Amino acid sequence: MTAMRIERTPQSSLVARPESGSWRAFDAQLAVAALALAVIGLLMAWTNSPDGPLSPGSIFTRGLMWFALAIVAFAAVASFDFRWLRTLSWLIYLVNLGLLVLTLVIGITINGAQRWILVAGLTFQISEISKVIMIGVLATFLEARRESLGKVSTLIGAGLLTAPPFLLVMIQPDLGSALVLVAILTGALFLSGASLRWMGLAAGSVVAMVPVIWSILQDYQRRRLLSFLDPTSDPQGAGFQVIQAQIAVGSGGLFGKGLTNGTQGASDLLPVQSTDFAFAVLLEELGFMGGIVVFLLFVWLIWRVLLVGWRSGTVFGIAVAGGTAAMIVFQLLVNAGMIVGMMPVTGIPLPFITHGGASLVSTAIALGLLQSIAMRTEQPRPSW
Numbered sequence: 001m002t003a004m005r006i007e008r009t010p011q012s013s014l015v016a017r018p019e020s021g022s023w024r025a026f027d028a029q030l031a032v033a034a035l036a037l038a039v040i041g042l043l044m045a046w047t048n049s050p051d052g053p054l055s056p057g058s059i060f061t062r063g064l065m066w067f068a069l070a071i072v073a074f075a076a077v078a079s080f081d082f083r084w085l086r087t088l089s090w091l092i093y094l095v096n097l098g099l100l101v102l103t104l105v106i107g108i109t110i111n112g113a114q115r116w117i118l119v120a121g122l123t124f125q126i127s128e129i130s131k132v133i134m135i136g137v138l139a140t141f142l143e144a145r146r147e148s149l150g151k152v153s154t155l156i157g158a159g160l161l162t163a164p165p166f167l168l169v170m171i172q173p174d175l176g177s178a179l180v181l182v183a184i185l186t187g188a189l190f191l192s193g194a195s196l197r198w199m200g201l202a203a204g205s206v207v208a209m210v211p212v213i214w215s216i217l218q219d220y221q222r223r224r225l226l227s228f229l230d231p232t233s234d235p236q237g238a239g240f241q242v243i244q245a246q247i248a249v250g251s252g253g254l255f256g257k258g259l260t261n262g263t264q265g266a267s268d269l270l271p272v273q274s275t276d277f278a279f280a281v282l283l284e285e286l287g288f289m290g291g292i293v294v295f296l297l298f299v300w301l302i303w304r305v306l307l308v309g310w311r312s313g314t315v316f317g318i319a320v321a322g323g324t325a326a327m328i329v330f331q332l333l334v335n336a337g338m339i340v341g342m343m344p345v346t347g348i349p350l351p352f353i354t355h356g357g358a359s360l361v362s363t364a365i366a367l368g369l370l371q372s373i374a375m376r377t378e379q380p381r382p383s384w
Contacts (some may be wrong), residue, residue: 020157025375026078030304035100037297037352038067038360044278045355047260047285047348066357070364077368082376085369086316089140092162096133099126100168107172115172127169127177128358131327132179132366134165137187139319146315150195155202158189165253175217176334176348180327187326188319191309219265245339247285256287270315276347278354280339295314296355298332312377320373324366 045063046053053060085092099117103126107114116123118190129131138158143152162185175299189199213221283291302325309321335350337343349359 007104017063023160025377026371027304027308027374030308030370031074032365033301034296034352037294037301038101040282040294040297041060041278041352041355041360042067043259044282044353048278048281048355062357063355065076066256066360069357070360072368073361074371077365078371080368080372082316082369085136086143088141090148092133092248093137097128097139097164097168100130100165102126103166104171105330113172114175115177117175118221124318125356125358127172127174127178128356128362129178129365130165130169131184132324132362132369133178134162134184135320135327135366136369137189138185138323139192142188142319143195143314143316148194149315150198152195152198154214155189155194155198158185159202168200168258171214171216174347176346179334179346183324183326183330187329188323190267191306191322191325192239192315192319241277242338242341244278248277248280249340252284252287252290254288256283256285256290259285261285268350276335276345276349276354279335279350281338298328302329305367305370307317309372312373314377315342317373317377324370327366328363353379 042060042063045060049055049058050059055061073355092368103117104114106117108116108118108123109113111303115127117123117126118124141158142149144156145151148154148325159347162181166178166181169181186199190196203296233353279291279294282294305321305325305328309318312318312321331348331351334346334348337347339346349356351363
């Protein structure tokens with residue numbers, strides 16, 4: 001993109017104090033929107049703690065711990081000089097691949113999927129961290145090729161970078177996280193100015209590979225993908241989750257039944273209600289209006305994410321913003337869509353709302369990186 005400005009700021013220490021006055025560039029609106037969504041997520045963890053939210057090891061107490069870790073991660077990455085990421089990106093990329101391989105070697109298997117590593121008594125999903133790592137790696141790659149963003153070689157190179165983590169995540173198997181990596185790639189390329197013609201051709205090639213992808217999916221994954229078309233065809237099997245989620249959403253009405261008053265969640269009729277279907281519990285207890293509030297908070301957050309990228313004036317900043325926005329929007333649309341039966345059940349979490357420490361921490365890292373960019377790029381700031 002010809003309008004991009006090439007930064008000529010001096011190198012600084014790894015954890016550098018931002019330049020003079022840069023704390024005034026801290027995007028408070030972005031932080032407030034994310035914090036509000038995280039608090040709503042804690043409310044869902046409270047209501048999804050069947051043995052009492054304050055009992056040891058409850059979903060809520062673990063949620064509080066992950067919330068604290070996310071704040072620390074956000075602050076640490078915001079303090080980190082993002083320009084060092086360009087130097088360290090290849091090392092980080094290799095570490096990312098190593099951790100994904102390690103997951104396949106020593107990972108914990110739950111429900112037939114080997115996605116988690118046990119760390120200090122906590123299960124950690126490496127594929128969640130892989131998402132935000134790929135945002136930084138792709139942004140570095142595109143920044144280095146800012147003069148040739150419209151060439152097919154740039155598109156192929158970005159795809160080749162994404163292919164290894166994509167395949168390693170698919171092997172676990174984790175179709176949802178693999179699809180998020182594709183969304184991140186698409187968002188980073190699109191906003192950074194890659195050729196739409198070549199992107200369209202690549203999308204067509206992916207569609208042509210659907211039969212191959214379908215052939216390598218597990219049987220349960222195929223059933224879950226097809227169940228949303230007609231959940232009543234297998235009401236006690238693959239369609240059970242969607243049916244119960246729709247009952248929960250419908251019973252919530254306009255204003256909901258009130259926090260902790262949901263019947264589907266309290267009766268344990270809604271499977272994985274603290275993770276994949278946490279949004280269904282939210283709609284049952286807080287109603288349609290509660291869902292609208294959550295949606296508007298996401299819109300606010302995405303707007304601030306994109307604004308940081310646009311203000312940076314660099315391919316790197318815009319690519320980070322595009323990848324982050326795509327990651328959040330894709331997960332929001334798929335998770336909300338599968339709740340109401342418009343999308344297949346893929347196990348994709350809803351950022352901030354779904355209980356899951358790795359998802360919250362990885363999102364916090366991405367937002368912290370955006371804050372680091374906002375505080376360390378000198379760009380005229382409009383009043384809005």
